[in-house]
Amino acid sequence: MELGLSSFLFEDYKLKSKLPLLKEEGINYIEVKPKEGHFDYQDPKYLDEISKEFKRNKIKVVSMHMPANGVDISLIEEYDRVWSIREVEKTVLALLRLEGEIIVVHPGSKIEDEKERKKRREKSEQSLAEILKFCEHWGIKIALENTLPGKTGDNILEILEIVKKFDSENLGICLDTGHCNITSNIYNYCGVVECLPEIKDYLYHLHIHDNSGMEDEHLLPFKGNINWQEFTSVLKEIEYKGVFMMEIRKSVNNKEKETMKNIKNIYLKLLKGL
Numbered sequence: 001m002e003l004g005l006s007s008f009l010f011e012d013y014k015l016k017s018k019l020p021l022l023k024e025e026g027i028n029y030i031e032v033k034p035k036e037g038h039f040d041y042q043d044p045k046y047l048d049e050i051s052k053e054f055k056r057n058k059i060k061v062v063s064m065h066m067p068a069n070g071v072d073i074s075l076i077e078e079y080d081r082v083w084s085i086r087e088v089e090k091t092v093l094a095l096l097r098l099e100g101e102i103i104v105v106h107p108g109s110k111i112e113d114e115k116e117r118k119k120r121r122e123k124s125e126q127s128l129a130e131i132l133k134f135c136e137h138w139g140i141k142i143a144l145e146n147t148l149p150g151k152t153g154d155n156i157l158e159i160l161e162i163v164k165k166f167d168s169e170n171l172g173i174c175l176d177t178g179h180c181n182i183t184s185n186i187y188n189y190c191g192v193v194e195c196l197p198e199i200k201d202y203l204y205h206l207h208i209h210d211n212s213g214m215e216d217e218h219l220l221p222f223k224g225n226i227n228w229q230e231f232t233s234v235l236k237e238i239e240y241k242g243v244f245m246m247e248i249r250k251s252v253n254n255k256e257k258e259t260m261k262n263i264k265n266i267y268l269k270l271l272k273g274l
Helices: 015-024 043-055 078-097 114-138 154-165 177-187 198-203 228-237 257-274
Strands: 003-006 029-032 062-064 100-107 141-145 173-176 201-208 244-248
Touching: 003 062, 003 257, 015 100, 015 177, 015 244, 015 257, 043 201, 062 078, 078 100, 100 114, 100 201, 114 141, 114 154, 114 173, 114 257, 141 154, 141 201, 154 173, 154 198, 173 177, 173 198, 177 201, 198 228, 201 244, 244 257
Parallel strands: 003 029, 003 244, 029 062, 062 100, 100 141, 141 173, 173 201
Antiparallel strands: none
16 A cells, blocks of 8 residues: 555645655655646646656656536536536546546535535436546546535445446545544544445545544644544455555645655554554
């Protein structure tokens, strides 16, 4: 199980400028976050140039997150939903240029009226069917991520239900540990550790971060209340083969280099327990 890092840590900077730091700290696997001023997924020339930079710094792009600029595949308004599908498909094409493997997709964003929850899920699945067909054509895997409370797909078991419904080798689950910790605390849903045996056959990807069970803090493991020793122990039992992808927010007090050293140390600590 290799260590990876989401570029979420550097989202306020040009990603290219941070690649030497990743190389220096020995982090060889990355998930890219598309964001203006950080990573321009819509510019083919930029993609070709940064692809060379990844290779020069010996960094493998494992995954890419879907855009967060208003993209929501569960929207009821047809124009906005179709626009969202196309934006996700653009990131798939960007991922192909970087020789990546997994596109991380949220089933939907915040539901303002709970009466619309069923309809939003239906729209999400309708969109997902189209995106999945696109990804199957290009050989890219979708990792459907459990979301925060109040959003479409905020229950990890609902995510499992959706994935099973499609029954495609190109569609699996991205377990976001922080999101799951919050929903299990607030709604008494299946917890971070407890869900692993349930989703093991469909677990393609991880977003690793910690919190206290109330806010989406994106803390380093052991800074919140998730039982990381038990989590990694069960990961071993279910024979998870993917990347241990850290999705950490930059601390106000810590510099990026210090944060990355902490990430490496925590990862090594967890490996020793396996």
